[in-house]
Amino acid sequence: MKALKSLYRISNGMIYTISFVILAILTMTNLRFSTYVMNIKEHISIRDTNLFMTAVFLIGIMVLFYVLFKYSDRIDERKLFLIFTIVYLLAGIYVIVNINSVLRYDALSVHKASVAMHHGNFSTMNKGHYTYRYPHQIGFLIYEYILGFISHDAKLLFGINLAAIFGINYFVYKITKEIFDDQHKVNLTAITLSFLFLPQFFFLTFAYGLIPGFFLLTAGVYNLLAAVRTKEHKYKILSSIFLTMAVLMKKNFIIALAACLCYLLLQYFKENNKNYLKFMVLLIVMFVAGKMVMTTGFEAATGKKVSKGVPSILWVAMGTDPDNHVRSGGWYNRKYIDVYVNKHYDREKAARQGEKMVSGYMEHYRRHPQKAYKFFSRKLITTWTDPLYESVFSGPKAEAGQHVKTKQLHRLFNDEKYDTFLYIGMKAYIIFLLAAVWIFGMRYLKEYDKAALGLIFLIGGFLFHLFWETKGQYVYPYIFMQIPAAAYAVTRFYERISAKSK
Numbered sequence: 001m002k003a004l005k006s007l008y009r010i011s012n013g014m015i016y017t018i019s020f021v022i023l024a025i026l027t028m029t030n031l032r033f034s035t036y037v038m039n040i041k042e043h044i045s046i047r048d049t050n051l052f053m054t055a056v057f058l059i060g061i062m063v064l065f066y067v068l069f070k071y072s073d074r075i076d077e078r079k080l081f082l083i084f085t086i087v088y089l090l091a092g093i094y095v096i097v098n099i100n101s102v103l104r105y106d107a108l109s110v111h112k113a114s115v116a117m118h119h120g121n122f123s124t125m126n127k128g129h130y131t132y133r134y135p136h137q138i139g140f141l142i143y144e145y146i147l148g149f150i151s152h153d154a155k156l157l158f159g160i161n162l163a164a165i166f167g168i169n170y171f172v173y174k175i176t177k178e179i180f181d182d183q184h185k186v187n188l189t190a191i192t193l194s195f196l197f198l199p200q201f202f203f204l205t206f207a208y209g210l211i212p213g214f215f216l217l218t219a220g221v222y223n224l225l226a227a228v229r230t231k232e233h234k235y236k237i238l239s240s241i242f243l244t245m246a247v248l249m250k251k252n253f254i255i256a257l258a259a260c261l262c263y264l265l266l267q268y269f270k271e272n273n274k275n276y277l278k279f280m281v282l283l284i285v286m287f288v289a290g291k292m293v294m295t296t297g298f299e300a301a302t303g304k305k306v307s308k309g310v311p312s313i314l315w316v317a318m319g320t321d322p323d324n325h326v327r328s329g330g331w332y333n334r335k336y337i338d339v340y341v342n343k344h345y346d347r348e349k350a351a352r353q354g355e356k357m358v359s360g361y362m363e364h365y366r367r368h369p370q371k372a373y374k375f376f377s378r379k380l381i382t383t384w385t386d387p388l389y390e391s392v393f394s395g396p397k398a399e400a401g402q403h404v405k406t407k408q409l410h411r412l413f414n415d416e417k418y419d420t421f422l423y424i425g426m427k428a429y430i431i432f433l434l435a436a437v438w439i440f441g442m443r444y445l446k447e448y449d450k451a452a453l454g455l456i457f458l459i460g461g462f463l464f465h466l467f468w469e470t471k472g473q474y475v476y477p478y479i480f481m482q483i484p485a486a487a488y489a490v491t492r493f494y495e496r497i498s499a500k501s502k
Contacts, residue, residue, distance in 0.1 A: 001272055008269035012452070015266075016445060019455040022462050023438040026384055030431050034423075035386040035472065037393045040104075040400055042471075044328040044382050050424060057428035061196075068192060069494040072185045080188060081173065084195040085166055092162040092204055098405040099205060099396045101154040107208045110137055114144035115152050117302070125304035127345055133337070135309040138298055139248035140209035157207035164215035165204060168480075169194040171218035176484040178225040179450040183491070190487035193433065197483070198426060199476055202391035206473075213250030214477050216242050221481075224260055225450060227279065228267060236279055240286035247287060248294055252474060255464055257287060259457040266452065308347055310340045313354035318469045320361045322375050330379035330470045376466060383465055387426035389476035430479065436486035436493075444488060451488070454481045 036045045068075070103111050113124035113131055124131040124141075131137060147156055169191070176190035203211050220242030227235035243260060246253045261280050268276035295306050318324065318336040326333045336354070343349040365372035395413045396402030404410050412422075437455075445451060461478035 004269045004272050008266065011266050011269060012446070012449065015452050015455055015459070016441060018459050019441050020438070022459060023434055023441060025380070026462075027431060027434040027438055029381055030385050030387070030427065030434065033381045033385045034427060035382050037386060037390050037472065040397050042327050042331070042393070044331070046378070046381055046385075049385075049427060053424045054428045054431065057425045058432060061428055061432050065189065065192070065490055066494060066497075068188060069185060069491070069498070072188055075188055077173075077184065077187050077191065081170070081191050084169075084191065088166065088195065088201060089162070091201070092159075092165075095205065095409065096155055096158045096162070098409055099158075100401075100403050102396070102400065102402045103154055103207055104397070104400045104402065106134075106137070107206065110141050110144060111152075111154060111157075111207065113141055114148050117141075117145055118148050118152070122302040122304050125302055125306070127307075128341070132307045132345070133309055133340065135306050136251040137209075138306065139245075139294060140213075140250070142294070142298065143209070143212060143249060154207050158204055161204040161206070161211040164211045165200055167215045168200065168211075168218050171215075171222045172480070172483055174222045175218065175225060176487055178222065178229060179448055179484050180488055183488075185491045185495075186487050189490050190483055193483045193487055193490075194480075196429060197480055198422065199387070199389045199391035200480065202388070202395060203476075205395040206391070208394075209250040210473070210477075213246050213253055214480075216246035216249060217253050217256050217477070218481075220246055221256070221260070221453065224263075225453070228264075228450070231275065236282060240283050243283060244287045244290040248290060252464075253477075255460040256457055256477075257283065259453060259460050262456050263453040266449075270449075307345075310337060311347055311351035311354055313351050313358060314339055315469045316467055317354045317357040317361070319379075319465075319467050320358060322361060322364060322371060328378065328382045329375050330465075331382070332469055332471070379466070379470060383470045383472060383475055386472040387430045388423060388472075389479075390471060390473040391476070392422075394473060433479065433482060433486045436489040437482045439493070440485040440489035444485075444492070448488065451485045454485055457481055 031049060031051070034047050034049045036047065037043070038045055109130045116122075116124060123129055126132060131141060144157070147160070150156060172194050173187060173191050176187055180186045200211075220239050223235045223239035223242060226232075227239055239260075243253075243257050247257055261283060264276045264280050264283075268274070299306055314336040317339075318333055319330045321333065321336075322329070324330065324333045336357075339353050339357075340347075340350040343353065365375070392413060396404050396409075398404075398410070398414050402413075404413060440451065441455065445455070458478045458481070461475055465475060
């Protein structure tokens with residue numbers, strides 16, 4: 001028992017220390033730098049943050065939450081959520097009605113494969129074709145195939161994205177209630193923070209697995225926390241199902257599954273209750289079984305063998321190449337996929353080549369530590385300091401034939417102007433959010449250790465994208481999942497101000 005308590009203190013201390021450092025880095029980096037994603041080729045520009053205008057917006061945000069706090073006793077949580085939902089619904093309908101259904105990049109490739117499958121064409125699984133190279137897309141491909149029975153119009157995907165965004169915000173609200181024992185003011189703050197996170201709204205035009213996968217993830221996390229509180233099996237089963245589906249929809253969410261396992265292990269250290277270990281086993285078994293069923297079923301339906309695809313080590317090579325400057329260091333570069341192609345899709349040979357590349361890069365950084373610092377610091381900046389997380393970039397671009405019907409939307413998605421009100425407003429919001437979570441970690445984490453799950457998720461994502469292929473689009477869920485902790489810190493801040501003023 002004493003050994004487990006010691007392990008709990010050590011593990012909790014590590015989470016506290018590492019998250020403190022990461023949040024400090026992210027807050028300071030966002031104060032100093034701003035990343036802009038330009039043109040359809042995803043070129044990157046790093047500029048100094050406009051501190052004056054950011055401060056103006058930051059003051060505005062603080063005033064907004066002061067008003068919310070002042071009148072919180074008169075505000076009903078459900079009504080506030082409903083009001084925000086109606087605003088989002090009207091804005092979402094406006095966007096969907098006024099854009100066309102043209103997709104691009106991977107979203108287009110998956111969509112084409114889905115439509116082809118409805119016509120009995122399973123060539124996407126043939127050697128060298130899209131799903132053969134990227135079998136991790138099968139979960140999303142099945143999702144699109146099922147929706148294809150309703151319509152092949154991508155606007156259906158946009159509409160479901162909008163519904164999933166409501167679901168994400170709802171479950172983050174429910175997660176907040178679970179962590180902080182249903183505190184009214186904290187709940188109001190969490191609802192407001194969720195809907196003010198506008199990058200998530202703009203991702204409704206991104207017909208990919210990010211939004212539906214994140215919805216499944218938040219549902220899984222809520223049920224996991226409910227299972228920890230109630231010990232009821234129904235929550236454990238629902239959590240296992242939702243988390244498995246989230247990873248199958250979007251492979252990167254395996255970091256969230258790992259975070260959940262770490263959190264349950266932490267709870268075992270704390271309470272010495274073997275039911276947490278059983279819950280961990282259930283999560284692992286459900287994931288393995290779910291992946292097996294999906295793969296077997298897909299092979300039976302298509303008559304094609306699911307390949308293992310591009311070796312993972314090539315994505316690490318992509319993420320660590322000191323000469324990868326196509327977009328920016330660590331961002332997507334097709335030359336690593338070409339290694340797989342040039343090896344005639346021989347996965348073992350491509351993996352060996354990737355290992356040599358990564359080994360060479362690490363040796364290069366060992367011999368040139370200044371270059372290592374320059375590369376990884378720039379990669380960190382380009383990944384984490386775009387406050388829109390490529391959400392607007394991922395929307396319709398005229399250059400790709402993704403036309404919009406109104407001047408306002410055309411300017412939003414196509415004008416490459418810097419320091420717009422949207423951009424600066426979200427920069428102020430992200431700094432506000434990160435600073436609040438930083439304060440929470442310092443002052444309140446020990447009291448509300450359920451919030452450790454979100455911090456473990458952030459730590460995993462931060463470390464993962466230091467070495468893996470990266471982009472701002474990938475990291476928005478790690479930030480969004482910090483809203484419950486931020487909501488609590490913001491609420492306590494205003495309570496202290498109110499108490500001092502009396």
